[in-house]
Amino acid sequence: MRIGSSVLLVDGYCYQSYGWKKLRPLGSLQNIINSLEAYQCDEISIIRPVRENDSIKAFKKDLVIIQKLNCMTPISFGGGIKNSEMVDLLHNLPVERLIFSSAFITENYKPIEHAIELYGHQAIQCAIPLGTLNGELKVFHSNSNTYISIESVNFDMIKELSNEIILIDVDNEGCNDGFNKRVLDCIDIDYNRLVISGGIGRKTVKFARNNDIASVMIDNRTLHSEYSIKEYKNYGGV
Amino acid sequence: MIDIMDIQGGNVQSIRNWAERLHIQTRVIKNPNELKSNFLILPGVGSVGPYMDKLKKTNFDKAIKEHINDGHRVLGICLGFQIMGNHSSEDGGVECLGLINGYTEHLKVNFSHNGWEELTLDKNNLKAQSLNSTMKLTRRRITKGRVFFNHEYGFINQDEDSFSLPISENLNKYSSTLVKDNIIGVQFHPEKSQQTGLDFLSVIL
Numbered sequence: 001m002r003i004g005s006s007v008l009l010v011d012g013y014c015y016q017s018y019g020w021k022k023l024r025p026l027g028s029l030q031n032i033i034n035s036l037e038a039y040q041c042d043e044i045s046i047i048r049p050v051r052e053n054d055s056i057k058a059f060k061k062d063l064v065i066i067q068k069l070n071c072m073t074p075i076s077f078g079g080g081i082k083n084s085e086m087v088d089l090l091h092n093l094p095v096e097r098l099i100f101s102s103a104f105i106t107e108n109y110k111p112i113e114h115a116i117e118l119y120g121h122q123a124i125q126c127a128i129p130l131g132t133l134n135g136e137l138k139v140f141h142s143n144s145n146t147y148i149s150i151e152s153v154n155f156d157m158i159k160e161l162s163n164e165i166i167l168i169d170v171d172n173e174g175c176n177d178g179f180n181k182r183v184l185d186c187i188d189i190d191y192n193r194l195v196i197s198g199g200i201g202r203k204t205v206k207f208a209r210n211n212d213i214a215s216v217m218i219d220n221r222t223l224h225s226e227y228s229i230k231e232y233k234n235y236g237g238v
Numbered sequence: 239m240i241d242i243m244d245i246q247g248g249n250v251q252s253i254r255n256w257a258e259r260l261h262i263q264t265r266v267i268k269n270p271n272e273l274k275s276n277f278l279i280l281p282g283v284g285s286v287g288p289y290m291d292k293l294k295k296t297n298f299d300k301a302i303k304e305h306i307n308d309g310h311r312v313l314g315i316c317l318g319f320q321i322m323g324n325h326s327s328e329d330g331g332v333e334c335l336g337l338i339n340g341y342t343e344h345l346k347v348n349f350s351h352n353g354w355e356e357l358t359l360d361k362n363n364l365k366a367q368s369l370n371s372t373m374k375l376t377r378r379r380i381t382k383g384r385v386f387f388n389h390e391y392g393f394i395n396q397d398e399d400s401f402s403l404p405i406s407e408n409l410n411k412y413s414s415t416l417v418k419d420n421i422i423g424v425q426f427h428p429e430k431s432q433q434t435g436l437d438f439l440s441v442i443l
Contacts, residue, residue, distance in 0.1 A: 092244075
């Protein structure tokens with residue numbers, strides 16, 4: 001099992017989210033990456049938490065920052081990749097894997113298929129944010145900033161086009177060990193293709209390890225505490 | 239000086255960062271005529287069909303063969319390694335460069351292999367190969383640590399005279415590291431393997 005971390009990239013700076021409602025500034029992306037690399041973090045996901053008003057200008061501005069990254073840790077990047085032209089702009093970034101969310105949810109498969117052609121199927125990750133609305137678990141559609149039913153998502157295509165699926169518990173991001181295990185029931189797939197994120201603490205790491213989950217993304221707020229990834233690796237048995 | 243092939247389909251910047259951390263000068267080449275150094279890196283992110291098409295379209299396929307025939311070294315990473323074999327089952331079956339006797343097939347055991355595995359490479363075991371290691375960046379002969387894999391296809395080596403290490407106990411029919419004279423192929427991503435990746439480069443150069 002891999003033990004990674006995720007950071008949100010907003011206007012060129014990194015943030016930690018709390019329940020996808022509050023953002024805590026962490027600093028520059030390179031500094032965060034340096035810290036995580038020093039901890040021998042297995043992988044890092046950089047996510048742009050964008051909505052409908054995202055622009056190509058803002059997208060390109062963030063790409064400039066990522067282009068300059070100097071790091072030797074596997075990086076996944078996503079957020080706001082809507083069309084094939086945007087996929088072309090990702091050429092030569094120091095990134096191994098691409099994360100698509102709204103494109104999968106809206107069944108906009110062209111950019112995903114184009115990314116497969118350029119980067120290979122192994123490079124495609126699908127992020128499904130899930131949260132509870134009126135007691136019911138729903139999928140958060142980032143682009144429209146709304147919740148939609150789980151049944152309206154075409155999971156068969158997600159399984160076919162993506163290599164791994166990142167299930168994000170949006171309610172519990174930033175909350176230690178709050179990960180809602182009901183999130184895992186939303187898709188019928190081998191756990192070894194799942195990455196879980198949002199409220200990942202020691203107990204959840206142990207749970208993930210015992211259930212052969214591919215990877216866990218520990219909340220980045222841990223950067224602000226006396227944190228050693230070795231401790232988490234110990235819980236993960238790796 | 240290291241040349242890095244750029245056919246618009248790989249993480250070239252990661253490879254530059256990797257080599258430059260060891261203070262090795264790099265040059266990104268988009269045209270085979272620019273190939274001058276005695277060490278060429280073939281980056282590997284993508285799928286084999288489009289990758290081979292681009293190699294042929296740019297004439298890099300011939301340039302790589304000439305480079306090797308001239309006794310210079312090539313390091314293929316992940317897909318850059320797989321395309322040096324005879325053929326690959328990816329994209330409905332694609333003929334590759336045929337520089338190493340072996341082929342690529344979809345991993346039989348797992349759907350894909352994404353993660354870290356242990357690697358121990360002792361340079362003494364490469365003595366049978368004409369590796370022509372010249373840069374002498376380190377006197378150390380052993381690389382030991384963990385390396386990062388991200389692939390759905392694996393290379394099956396059929397060249398008995400080559401040096402080959404398996405990926406892991408679970409994936410032991412697939413090569414993690416293969417050295418055949420001046421050809422080096424690695425299924426893992428040394429450029430994303432933190433300190434072990436740096437150690438690996440300093441040993442093989």
